Amino acid sequence: MANSKYSYVKNFELPDPVLPDTFMLFRLDGHSFHRFTDVHGFEKPNDVRALELMDHAARSVMEEYPDIVLAFGESDEYSFLLKRSTSLYNRRESKIVSTLTSLFTSCYVLYWPKYFPNKPLQYPPSFDGRIVPYPAEKHIRDYFAWRQADIHVNNLYNTTFWALVQQGGQTTAEAHATLRGTFSKDKHEILYSRFKINYNQLDARYRKGSILVREDEPEVPESQSEARSEAQAPEGPTTGTTTVSADATPSSVVLTEPAQPKEKKN
Ligand code: ATP
Ligand code: ATP
Ligand code: MG
Ligand code: MG
Ligand code: MG
Ligand code: MG
Secondary structure, three states, X not given: OOOOOOHHHHHHOOOOEOOOOOEEEEEEEEOOHHHHHHHOOOOOXXXXXXXXXXXXXHHHHHHHOOOEEEEEEEOOEEEEEEOOOOOHHHHEHHHHHHHHHHHXXXXXXXXXXXXXXXXXXXXXXXXXXXXXXXXXXXXXXXXXXXXXXXXXXXXXXXXXXXXXXXXXXXXXXXXXXXXXXXXXXXXXXXXXXXXXXXXXXXXXXXXXXXXXXXXXXXXXXXXXXXXXXXXOOOOOOOOOOOOOOOOOOOOOEOOOOXXXXXXXXX
16 A cells, blocks of 8 residues: 555655754634634623633643743734754644644634633634744744734723723724824823723733743753753753643733743742
């Protein structure tokens, strides 16, 4: 069977390795979640149940793949950092992207009823996925700062937008018009003067997103563990227990410093 006259078609499959010695940054994003959140009646601007479900699915992916050292979630997206030396699936890009994306998606569906007990899924959600290889730690820091800047801009807009609609009685078209051309300070002002909302006091989860950090407890002798972490700073020791545990409920840890995704605050 393996060497049949048909097997030449296998040669059309080209290798797709991710560049060696680079950090793989894997990001997935809900497909058409504008519609999905509408159909499933998500609370606006932030449905905390959905954010917790995203965290739960991300935690499950981290449990399955020990080479993921850090994850950051916001809205309908999650980013996963793999350690630089990972040889997961021989660094085959499509294998990694497709397997991780489908695992996340099936976890999202599997755990849905835990977060939305009275709201059955109306149709199967899907996620897109991609890997971007980054050569330097600076790129990784800037990557997470970029995603966190993204949530900040979006959340400030969405919070003001929905305050105008839900509390200010504006139509969505009117709210968009009110916000057209406004700067960040104008939105803070609208929130505070018209709705008595102090933006900076909103739940940090909404303003800054969620982060999951793998914390390994070294079980190897000190000298070996030092040699290992010296080689690649962002990697922890590869043995030991981890905070990403199967029986715990998912917790999100909030980033307080945009440029320091490794910092964990409980
Ligand atoms: P695409 O397929 O291109 O990603 P999309 O409709 O998913 O299209 P996004 O830019 O990913 O577009 O936006 C995600 C949408 O889902 C936004 O409208 C966002 O407000 C909404 N959303 C995501 N998570 C939540 C949540 N927890 N609560 C409320 N709304 C959410
Ligand atoms: P990989 O992750 O590399 O694909 P794998 O374990 O999935 O590893 P495959 O070559 O895809 O390996 O083989 C699929 C396995 O699942 C085989 O052992 C096959 O016999 C089994 N399998 C798949 N479908 C069925 C089925 N309907 N009934 C019984 N066994 C099945
Ligand atoms: Mg998108
Ligand atoms: Mg989306
Ligand atoms: Mg998105
Ligand atoms: Mg298989």
